[in-house]
Amino acid sequence: MLTFDQVSKSYPGGFIALDRISFELAKGEMAFLTGHSGAGKSTLLKLISLIERPTSGRVLINNVDLKRIRRSQVPFIRRDIGIIFQNHRLLMEHTVFDNVALPLVIEGFTGKEMVKRVHAALDKVGLLDKVRCLPETLSGGEQQRVGIARAVVNKPPLLLADEPTGNLDPELSKDIMRVFEAFNQVGVSVLIATHDHSLVARMRYRTLTLKQGKMINDGLLQYEEPL
Amino acid sequence: MSILFSGRAAGASSKQIHPLQRWLMFWVQHLRQCIGSLGELWRTPLASLMTIAVLGVSLTLPTTLHLLVKNVQSISGSFTQAAEISFFIKDDASDTQISTLVTMLSADPDIEQVRFISKSDAMAEFQQVSGFGQALQLLDDNPLPNVILVLPRHTQPQAAEQLRRRIEQERIVDFGKLDIAWLERLDAILLLMRQAVLAIALLLLTAVLLIIGNTIRLSIINKKEEIEVMKLVGATDAFIQRPFLYTGVWFGVFGGLLAFLVVELMVWWLEGAIGQITDLYQSHFTLMTMSFSEFLALLLLSVLLGLAGSYISVSRHIHAIEPSGP
Numbered sequence: 443m444l445t446f447d448q449v450s451k452s453y454p455g456g457f458i459a460l461d462r463i464s465f466e467l468a469k470g471e472m473a474f475l476t477g478h479s480g481a482g483k484s485t486l487l488k489l490i491s492l493i494e495r496p497t498s499g500r501v502l503i504n505n506v507d508l509k510r511i512r513r514s515q516v517p518f519i520r521r522d523i524g525i526i527f528q529n530h531r532l533l534m535e536h537t538v539f540d541n542v543a544l545p546l547v548i549e550g551f552t553g554k555e556m557v558k559r560v561h562a563a564l565d566k567v568g569l570l571d572k573v574r575c576l577p578e579t580l581s582g583g584e585q586q587r588v589g590i591a592r593a594v595v596n597k598p599p600l601l602l603a604d605e606p607t608g609n610l611d612p613e614l615s616k617d618i619m620r621v622f623e624a625f626n627q628v629g630v631s632v633l634i635a636t637h638d639h640s641l642v643a644r645m646r647y648r649t650l651t652l653k654q655g656k657m658i659n660d661g662l663l664q665y666e667e668p669l
Numbered sequence: 670m671s672i673l674f675s676g677r678a679a680g681a682s683s684k685q686i687h688p689l690q691r692w693l694m695f696w697v698q699h700l701r702q703c704i705g706s707l708g709e710l711w712r713t714p715l716a717s718l719m720t721i722a723v724l725g726v727s728l729t730l731p732t733t734l735h736l737l738v739k740n741v742q743s744i745s746g747s748f749t750q751a752a753e754i755s756f757f758i759k760d761d762a763s764d765t766q767i768s769t770l771v772t773m774l775s776a777d778p779d780i781e782q783v784r785f786i787s788k789s790d791a792m793a794e795f796q797q798v799s800g801f802g803q804a805l806q807l808l809d810d811n812p813l814p815n816v817i818l819v820l821p822r823h824t825q826p827q828a829a830e831q832l833r834r835r836i837e838q839e840r841i842v843d844f845g846k847l848d849i850a851w852l853e854r855l856d857a858i859l860l861l862m863r864q865a866v867l868a869i870a871l872l873l874l875t876a877v878l879l880i881i882g883n884t885i886r887l888s889i890i891n892k893k894e895e896i897e898v899m900k901l902v903g904a905t906d907a908f909i910q911r912p913f914l915y916t917g918v919w920f921g922v923f924g925g926l927l928a929f930l931v932v933e934l935m936v937w938w939l940e941g942a943i944g945q946i947t948d949l950y951q952s953h954f955t956l957m958t959m960s961f962s963e964f965l966a967l968l969l970l971s972v973l974l975g976l977a978g979s980y981i982s983v984s985r986h987i988h989a990i991e992p993s994g995p
Contacts, residue, residue, distance in 0.1 A: 491901070493901075493991070493992055493993070503673050504673045504674055506672065506673050511672065514905075515672055517900070517903045517904060517905045517906075518671065518672050518903065519672060519673060519903075520900075520901060520902065520903035521671070521902075521903035522671055522672075522673045522674055525901055525902070527901075531894075531897075531898050531901070532898075533894075533895050533898060544898075544899065544902055545902045545903060547698075548899065548902060548903055548904045548905075548908055549903070550691070550694060550695070550698060552694050552697055552698070592902065599674055
């Protein structure tokens with residue numbers, strides 16, 4: 443599904459954000475991406491969502507080399523990737539419905555089909571009763587779940603999440619993770635970037651750990667008791 | 670259309686949708702964005718009104734000047750009689766010679782109309798008009814010459830002058846007189862006015878273009894966050910641009926309507942004053958207002974300006990906004 447082949451990314455000024463990263467995420471696999479802030483997690487996600495391009499190496503999604511994708515094609519790539527943001531990036535002046543419907547509107551859905559899909563997505567994250575609310579009237583956890591609903595509403599085969607539990611308490615974090623697990627169980631590949639070590643350890647999924655741009659661990663993390 | 674997953678039926682094409690229906694949906698989308706941007710204008714009423722007012726006022730001036738030129742032209746058009754050429758006939762010409770010349774001139778393709786005024790007719794008219802009636806009867810013989818009045822087909826000064834020179838060659842014609850100096854002046858003034866209107870219009874329209882461009886630029890900057898999110902969930906530049914372009918079009922529509930209303934109001938207000946003046950000159954002059962096609966042209970121009978102004982802005986700024994990170 444997702445392949446990184448000797449990918450490096452350096453920024454002007456010589457800062458090396460990623461240093462020869464190689465890994466593969468199988469179809470329907472769920473994995474964590476951990477590391478301290480500044481270790482290169484965000485850069486890695488940016489390379490997948492084509493916000494940035496690698497300095498060297500290849501990034502492939504479903505065996506399509508992203509190097510081949512022209513600028514005008516980028517929007518169509520992003521429609522196949524559901525992205526969940528740390529600060530959820532909802533449109534605050536629009537209702538929950540409008541926010542979740544945005545990817546569908548962009549793809550040209552109208553009418554009943556759109557309403558059906560939006561309601562299905564909101565139902566999955568348990569927010570069907572908030573469909574007419576404005577995001578600012580929701581709690582942090584609910585806003586994050588609206589963000590998840592927006593990411594999955596057009597059923598992308600690949601889901602990326604950047605610190606989805608960043609600002610949430612452990613109870614809410616667990617809820618959010620369960621939502622991701624549910625999507626994973628229906629065959630969606632999920633890659634979650636987080637620095638919440640204890641959460642990662644508890645969940646027992648494959649974990650990719652970055653440190654200063656290098657991959658230092660690929661596999662299960664040993665369970666560590668939170669301090 | 671999915672580039673990555675050929676098997677994945679992406680977007681609206683996932684359903685078996687008839688091409689006609691998809692074509693309809695495309696226009697429904699357009700309509701939705703069109704109405705949506707009208708709602709956007711409504712959300713910031715003061716800013717929108719200001720932009721519309723600027724547009725309206727800027728369009729009012731050239732439109733008014735255009736109407737002014739149009740009216741002056743219509744007045745000068747009614748003065749074609751002034752391009753009449755008077756040919757004074759030599760005293761020794763016989764009546765047959767004169768009537769031959771009149772017949773000849775009537776057949777001339779360059780001449781619209783020929784009128785012969787005999788010396789006795791001229792005398793009678795002069796007696797009537799001048800008020801010297803009694804005094805003139807004291808004269809032994811009639812000092813006035815026979816006159817042939819010619820109305821040229823082409824009333825432009827050069828053409829009339831050429832005609833005068835040609836007919837002056839006739840043996841019995843003493844000389845011809847064409848009073849064209851003032852006509853030439855009027856023509857020159859009209860040309861100057863028309864060019865001034867064009868120059869002012871061009872300047873104002875450029876200003877309108879820049880104003881709309883700037884307004885749209887500001888609203889793009891205000892929505893930077895929203896545009897980034899839209900780009901992140903896969904919106905094409907064209908999709909993001911459309912509401913802004915429609916906003917420009919709406920500015921154009923309302924600005925054009927405002928200009929039309931202001932001009933009509935001005936004409937209505939001036940009509941009374943102009944009526945008084947023309948009454949004093951004992952002429953029947955009615956102010957020409959905008960025709961329907963001129964109204965449509967004004968509206969079209971205004972809409973095109975709105976569209977062009979927003980396009981200039983949109984094509985530069987929306988491309989430049991890129992999401993900085995997930």
